Amino acid sequence: MYRYDEFDHDFVKARVADFSDQVERRLAGEITEDQFRPLRLMNGVYLQLHAYMLRIAVPYGTLSSKQMRMLGHIARKYDKGYGHFTTRQNIQFNWPALSDIPAILADLASVEMHAIQTSGNCIRNVTADHFAGAAADEVADPRPYAEILRQWSSVHPEFSYLPRKFKIAVTGAERDRAAIQTHDIGLHLKKNDKGELGFAVYIGGGQGRTPMVAKKIRDFLPEQHLLSYTTAILRVYNLHGRRDNKYKARIKILVHETGVDEIIRQVEHEWQALKDGELKLPEADVAAIQSYFAPPALTARPEGDEAVKLARLDSKSFGDWIDQNVFTHRNPDYAAVTISLKGIGEVPGDATDSQMDAVADIAETYGFDEIRVSHEQNLILPHVARADLKAVYDALVAIDLATANSNLISDIIACPGLDYCALANARSIPVAQEISKRFASLERQRDIGELKLKISGCINACGHHHVGHIGILGVEKKGAELYQVTLGGSADEHTSVGEIIGRGFGPDEITDAIETIVDTYLGIRLDRTEKFLDAYRRVGPAPFKEALYASEAKAA
Amino acid sequence: MKILTANRLTDGEAVWFAADGTWAETIDAAETVGDKADEARLEAIGKAAYDNNEVVDVNLIDVSLVDGAIQPLRLREVIRAAGPSNRHDLGKQARPAAGAA
Ligand code: HEM
Ligand code: SF4
Numbered sequence: 001m002y003r004y005d006e007f008d009h010d011f012v013k014a015r016v017a018d019f020s021d022q023v024e025r026r027l028a029g030e031i032t033e034d035q036f037r038p039l040r041l042m043n044g045v046y047l048q049l050h051a052y053m054l055r056i057a058v059p060y061g062t063l064s065s066k067q068m069r070m071l072g073h074i075a076r077k078y079d080k081g082y083g084h085f086t087t088r089q090n091i092q093f094n095w096p097a098l099s100d101i102p103a104i105l106a107d108l109a110s111v112e113m114h115a116i117q118t119s120g121n122c123i124r125n126v127t128a129d130h131f132a133g134a135a136a137d138e139v140a141d142p143r144p145y146a147e148i149l150r151q152w153s154s155v156h157p158e159f160s161y162l163p164r165k166f167k168i169a170v171t172g173a174e175r176d177r178a179a180i181q182t183h184d185i186g187l188h189l190k191k192n193d194k195g196e197l198g199f200a201v202y203i204g205g206g207q208g209r210t211p212m213v214a215k216k217i218r219d220f221l222p223e224q225h226l227l228s229y230t231t232a233i234l235r236v237y238n239l240h241g242r243r244d245n246k247y248k249a250r251i252k253i254l255v256h257e258t259g260v261d262e263i264i265r266q267v268e269h270e271w272q273a274l275k276d277g278e279l280k281l282p283e284a285d286v287a288a289i290q291s292y293f294a295p296p297a298l299t300a301r302p303e304g305d306e307a308v309k310l311a312r313l314d315s316k317s318f319g320d321w322i323d324q325n326v327f328t329h330r331n332p333d334y335a336a337v338t339i340s341l342k343g344i345g346e347v348p349g350d351a352t353d354s355q356m357d358a359v360a361d362i363a364e365t366y367g368f369d370e371i372r373v374s375h376e377q378n379l380i381l382p383h384v385a386r387a388d389l390k391a392v393y394d395a396l397v398a399i400d401l402a403t404a405n406s407n408l409i410s411d412i413i414a415c416p417g418l419d420y421c422a423l424a425n426a427r428s429i430p431v432a433q434e435i436s437k438r439f440a441s442l443e444r445q446r447d448i449g450e451l452k453l454k455i456s457g458c459i460n461a462c463g464h465h466h467v468g469h470i471g472i473l474g475v476e477k478k479g480a481e482l483y484q485v486t487l488g489g490s491a492d493e494h495t496s497v498g499e500i501i502g503r504g505f506g507p508d509e510i511t512d513a514i515e516t517i518v519d520t521y522l523g524i525r526l527d528r529t530e531k532f533l534d535a536y537r538r539v540g541p542a543p544f545k546e547a548l549y550a551s552e553a554k555a556a
Numbered sequence: 557m558k559i560l561t562a563n564r565l566t567d568g569e570a571v572w573f574a575a576d577g578t579w580a581e582t583i584d585a586a587e588t589v590g591d592k593a594d595e596a597r598l599e600a601i602g603k604a605a606y607d608n609n610e611v612v613d614v615n616l617i618d619v620s621l622v623d624g625a626i627q628p629l630r631l632r633e634v635i636r637a638a639g640p641s642n643r644h645d646l647g648k649q650a651r652p653a654a655g656a657a
Binding site for chain 2: 026027029033048049050051095098099418419420422427429430433476480
């Protein structure tokens, strides 16, 4: 795993000292809120409904046990005993006092963590496939490139005041688990026919009030050009991105208004001047970073198959969990495990301090000290010997984190919504909880099959509703909550934006509406192998509209 | 009918301006006003408290009286006054009722 070098250490320490001083001066009344607000945002401190909120960066979603324990410690000591893992692979604490934040940041720095660039119009935390370095279907681990981007973009003087925030995601597999086409830049690490590494480059994806699927602007960019090409894109954006209107300031709007061909021309033009300069990555530097991400020494554990077979016979619930939450590892003796933070009726993405501690222990004992945060708001143990799966399962059962629902309808993404967020129009969490309870039966969920349900409490779309197979958007209508449903969205390699199905539903109707949609799907699918999304793409919205609204149409 | 609300600078706690001139931690203590002149007075108090670095995010919000209790019109403000609707063990709603009585 990547370790801070001297520069990182000194930089983070200096930043903690700066910000501590700024907080002190703010509390003493020496600087005003207008002066302080941009400073606190640069350090991940927001103000929500009930308190401040601290957003901590988890670069490419990778955590060590020690870091996870520190998050547990912060939850316990400074917050209210829990934290919220987000779709940006970060963690948010909902209750810190401003006066405690310097101490929290100092604690974080002691385990090489911080909250820098988790807000503001800069290049944000680079996200990655949560199975990076473990997945059987991956060409190479994309995280070294995410790390190169992190180092390059940290307090980058030219790109610290962009027209708007800028989000980059990377994947190293054909199967996109990092939603790269919904990002400002999406990078797909792949090999060309000579076996060399490079990237397919996508730009201009995004969610928010104007959802757009990214456009591919290059099919193969040799890896040594990662930074020169990214710089070229950012220069074009920095120069031409709209600063006159916050809602039109993301690169997606620039790409849309300028046209892809013209954007490609401009980027290539910039790039010609940069590509052979100092931004060209020396092979030795890439190799040095790669060595930080060298996979753990996975010793042969061939007894795994037999162990899993026996344990299955013994426990049906273990078998269900294996089928749903265990992912194929590139080493056949190993597996990647999804720890569901979506227990039935629980808050998506929340974990308590003691759960964090326990997950850290499990990762230390069975998982080479590695934990990932997924953009789907779950935790991942990327490397577990199949022979240890039963022990891991038992340990997860003990802390109520063994729900076998990965990729099923109760594996819901939900933003904090109106229960916490100052920008929200409606609540998200209670909607997620009620839907989860309605579909509590795992047997029923498995019969329904893969179904990604995503909920946002306002059009900012932090809960990815646009790209949910079923998306739910909370709006405010005449002072009351109303939920708009979209169908057919997807965030994988065939990304699509969902379509609004019709009039919205009140808080008391939304769960019934979701059930109607699911039942309609069950009625029209060709057989059990046709997933919800495939069925929707085959038949379109008509049968769903009919089921949801036909009785009204007749009554009218 | 309106009341004045904000978040306390030091810890972000939601607070309401009370008739006794303090910033109270519960909405029940808020001073309600019914005409433009009083609204302007509260606004001026809010601005002064902001300038004086006591509070941030100052707003006048709409409320009504329900059985004598102050009830915000927007759900957002109801949740601010109580705490997260999914976690009754958190926020003001979790505190002993003593302060409210
Ligand atoms: C204080 C809480 C938050 C605030 C103020 C906030 C603000 C925003 C805003 C204004 C946007 C729209 C950006 C645009 O359209 O240009 C946005 C988008 C987004 N936020 Fe948040 N957010 C918050 C919490 C979260 C949380 C908890 C998550 C993760 C669960 C998150 C993840 C995202 C994502 C994934 C997007 C959409 C991607 C995009 O940028 O287009 N945010 N957020
Ligand atoms: S989608 Fe809206 S309500 Fe949800 S966290 Fe983002 S800004 Fe808040």
